[in-house]
Amino acid sequence: MGIQVYGFWRSIASFRVRVALRLKGLPFEEIPIDILSGEQFEPGYEAVNVERVVPTFIHDGHSVFQSLAILEYLDEIHPEPRLIPEDAKERAYARSLALMTIADSHPLVVPRVRNHLARAFGADAKAIEAWGEHWTTEGLATYERLLARRPAAPFALGAKPGLADICIAGQVVGAHFLKLGLAPFPAVAALADRCFALPAFATSHPFEQPGFKTASAHH
Ligand SMILES: N[C@@H](CCC(=O)N[C@@H](CS)C(=O)NCC(=O)O)C(=O)O
Known part of the structure; x- marks a missing residue:
């Protein structure tokens, strides 16, 4: 049955899972859920993921959700190459770096937050973009x-690249969406360059996904 990932080309959390799978050399099939058109709210997908978000990771029919839980699960079922170090202090540091974006930064810019800013507070496209740039x-x-x-x-x-690098690269992907210059963040930019020089990162970038290419052809 193998590995399936319900994901989306633009999703930073799906990017994290794609990179992890490719660093470990595990083949997978990505099943697209268009979170911009609202496909995550359809009953069929709610049955897969009650939170109505991507990614959802399916391994031999067993489902795991939340990208951090998915990456930890992958490290447990397929330890080499390790994404999370074994030493307790290093493990905690890797998770701390990861959670900075997973828990604190990225959740503020997801579609449901942007949509709520528009619906509940009347924010226009310019205000929503400024919100995204800020966070x-x-x-x-x-x-x-x-x-x-x-x-x-x-x-x-x-x-070696691991959990923390995947998460930092994901934050940089957010900057790419907004066309933000990285000059004020030279250490982050250099780390991202090192990451995106690796095929696992480069081929997982949203702009390299078939869904992005289809979406750009239509706009
Ligand atoms: N903390 C979750 C993030 C899940 C999440 O918010 N995913 C976004 C895409 S990156 C999503 O599906 N959003 C749908 C929405 O906001 O309606 C993880 O790391 O897996």
Whole structure:
């Protein structure tokens, strides 16, 4: 039965899962759920994911949701190469870096938040874009301060890319959507360049997904 991922080309959380699977060399099938047109709210998908978000990871018929839980599960069923170090202090640091975007920064810019700003507070497209820029920049600035305190060598935790790098690269993807310059965040930019030089990251970027290509052809 293998691995299926319900995801979406633009979804940063789906990006995190695609990179992890490719770093581990695990083949998978991505089943697209168009979260911009509201496909996540259809009953068929709600049966798959009660939170009505992507990604949902299916392994031999067993489902796991939330990208951090999915990455931890992958490390448990397929430990090499490790995404999360074994040492307790390093594990905690990797998870702390990951949660900065997963828990604190990225949730502020997802479609349901942007849509609620429009519906409940009358925010127009310009205001919503400014909101996205603000929180994406805050996240990048936090990562820049973190990387100044403990420089990447050459990845966030050392020689190999892992959970923290995947999450930082995802924050940078948010900057790409908004066409934000990374000049104020040189350590983040250098780390992202190192990540996107690797095929697992490069081929997982939203702009490389078939859904992006189809969407751009129509606009
Ligand atoms: N914390 C979740 C994030 C899930 C999430 O919010 N996914 C977004 C796409 S990146 C989504 O499906 N949004 C649908 C919506 O906002 O309506 C994870 O890391 O998996």
